[in-house]
Amino acid sequence: MKVKADDRLEQAREEFIAQWGAMGTQWGINRTMAQIHALLMTAAEPMSTDEVMEALEISRGNAHANLKELVAWGLLRVVVKKGERREYFEAEKDVWRIFTVVARERKRREIDPALEVVRRCAEESRGIATPEGRAFHEQMRQLEEFVEFASRMADRVAMMKHGFAIQMAAKLLG
Amino acid sequence: MKVKADDRLEQAREEFIAQWGAMGTQWGINRTMAQIHALLMTAAEPMSTDEVMEALEISRGNAHANLKELVAWGLLRVVVKKGERREYFEAEKDVWRIFTVVARERKRREIDPALEVVRRCAEESRGIATPEGRAFHEQMRQLEEFVEFASRMADRVAMMKHGFAIQMAAKLLG
DNA sequence: CATCAGTTTCAATTATTTCCGAAAATTGAG
DNA sequence: CTCAATTTTCGGAAATAATTGAAACTGATG
Structure with a gap:
């Protein structure tokens, strides 16, 4: 047996x-x-x-x-x-810790570089007076804003304790 | 010029x-x-x-x-x-829509298959009476619980409207 | 300082993924 | 139906990434 x-x-x-x-x-x-x-x-x-x-x-x-x-x-x-x-x-066997570790790493590899790219492109296109130039700049600006937002969210989540995350989730899923 | x-x-x-x-x-x-x-x-x-x-x-x-x-x-x-x-x-140029589309797709490719794997493994190891068996089953169970949680969160986020997400974020980042 | 257990590195090989280019299939106009 | 424009497919070339196996290194020990 x-x-x-x-x-x-x-x-x-x-x-x-x-x-x-x-x-x-x-x-x-x-x-x-x-x-x-x-x-x-x-x-x-x-x-x-x-x-x-x-x-x-x-x-x-x-x-x-x-x-x-x-x-x-x-x-x-x-x-x-x-x-x-x-x-x-x-x-590490704690599932939540595993998650936060992976989240941190992925943020570093996926979000941070994106933020740099988008920032530079927004900067480089500042003040181009043609309609196309304005549209491009605006698109980059929006992208920058969003990626920055994602970056901060990722930081927060990665720092959260398990209990707090569950609490959040309750609100979100409720 | x-x-x-x-x-x-x-x-x-x-x-x-x-x-x-x-x-x-x-x-x-x-x-x-x-x-x-x-x-x-x-x-x-x-x-x-x-x-x-x-x-x-x-x-x-x-x-x-x-x-x-x-x-x-x-x-x-x-x-x-x-x-x-x-x-x-x-x-599609709306940044939030781009994000939700990508989130949906990544969930489908990354989370759903993980959920299946972990569920099957939890099931297959149910009721093994040795200490190792119990430990393994418990680990799978915890993983399953977490991945399921992630799955639901992803669904919610993918469905969110931009405004609501910003509101959430305010709470989270505040 | 020679030896041994163990760790680290790296050039070469193998596997995987992406991409090309040309041929085949499809579509709509006349 | 025929033809030309356009889309789709696909076998293999090229690029990229993962893995091996063996040699070089490290440092503890007698």
Whole structure:
């Protein structure tokens, strides 16, 4: 009976890892990175680079690069076991924290650069007197205003505590 | 003086198109698609496939595929000029509408599939009696709850009118 | 200081995505 | 129906991104 339970778990877990990995693609996150995250999010104990390599059948270089990236994002912590030299990795498991971390990162990669572009274009087109020039400038201005708004919203959301978000949501969904 | 104004505009516009296109990459939208969108968003008049091809120096196949995709997203409208056989394309210029369209599409591509995955995994791991099984199931359940929440939020936001969103924002940013 | 476990880097390979260009299909006018 | 204009499809070329595998590096230990 124990064996059967383990099998079921192993199967469900593998499916989760595979699917979450495939989804990473859609999210602009590479497959390996998403898989490692899924693997560690559902691991009972921290895992070493070698364990990750074996579990996902990936090369050392790949495992290494993506583990580091996940640490940089703040989705993994490095854990050192006493008396052991090698590093172990442990995932953030709190769903809300995962969300805020990802939100921050995406804002940095998607919103901030957009804001710069749009600001520069609004600036460069200031005061062009033709009708087309005015229309272009106005379009850039509106875009700038919106992206700035999105930027601030993203900051706020990323800073929110779980409880507050739920409260917000209640209002919004009510 | 008119020439100079036109030059400045042309330059600013080209920069916008190039940069917005480059940014598309980060957004998981292909470069051509983002460029076409930028081009038409800043065009005084609707443009034909051939005009788009020429303006961006891209092939017919590429122009065609991406114009169609943008129409499918709802970011472009097809316009038929009377007495003309060929189709012209016109961009949605209202920033808030652009945002809600993109939000809807991203929800469809990013959130909905995630919800399915997580639901199935939560279901498949229901009732596994080992400690690991319980932990896994609980993790999936939390993920499911969160993704469902995100899904509903996205729906709400996508449906919001501009005014209401601003009002919300005031509360949130206040 | 030689060795060993482990980490990091990187050139080469492989996989994926995007794009072209030309051919095929469709459409509307005459 | 025929023809020319226009749209659509599609196989493969080109560009981009991910991954490997092996070598270089690091620093702790005897």
